Amino acid sequence: MANPVESVNLNVDQAELQKFAELAHKWWDKNSEFKPLHEINPLRLGYIDEHASLAGKRVLDVGCGGGILSESMSERGAEVTGIDLGEKALKVAQLHQYESGAKVEYRLISVEDLAKEVPESFDVVTCMEMLEHVPDPAAIVRACAALVKPGGKVFFSTLNRNPKAYLFAVVGAEYVLNLLPRGTHEYEKFIKPSELASWARQAGLETVGTKGMGYNPLTKNYKLNDDVSVNYILQTVKSV
């Protein structure tokens, strides 16, 4: 069977996968480059659970990495599948749940291939902090839409594209505060909420909510707010 990571037609940026592979052993180190993901996790988890009532739901986490969000959704009682094209991250995710006791099913498969295999089989799909790392984010949105059941929710999070986002997410986080390794983000790949909502609409997903995730460098805290100018979550629902 062909290794999906080596497939030439895949919607994947190998350099991006490589960046995450090099850091893979640090996924669960809360003081590492993954600290921001650990810190925003309770916020996004709370938002998803509030709007999709995770307990008992079949959930797909697209671009799950080392499983920070996947595990936390499983702990809320969801039956979670996590997919990624980073082999190392998936191994770390698998190993971590031996320790934590979480019960996530992890698979090395593209979201496009999974959509062909099991369309309309998840109650909830999450795709967080991943769209800004792929060549064709609209295709990922379409695949997420194909995977969710009619009436189900799809949550995306990514970075807005404007001078403030550049200042906070690239200059601030990577160069001033050293929250992230330099080169983590490419500004051109950032996505405006209107663009994401438009791709979602074309894929049959209606946007029903947006939230900003703000970082206060003085208190070193993240919080959910209504300011979507930097990092934001889009909540969508698939028409029945």
Ligand SMILES: C[S@@+](CC[C@H](N)C(=O)[O-])C[C@H]1O[C@@H](n2cnc3c(N)ncnc32)[C@H](O)[C@@H]1O
């Ligand atoms: C910033 S991490 C986010 C991880 C996780 N979603 C979270 O928010 O905690 C981005 C993840 O996207 C994955 N990724 C990048 N391109 C991908 C693709 N085409 N298909 C699946 N996963 C991909 C990377 O391997 C990495 O694990």
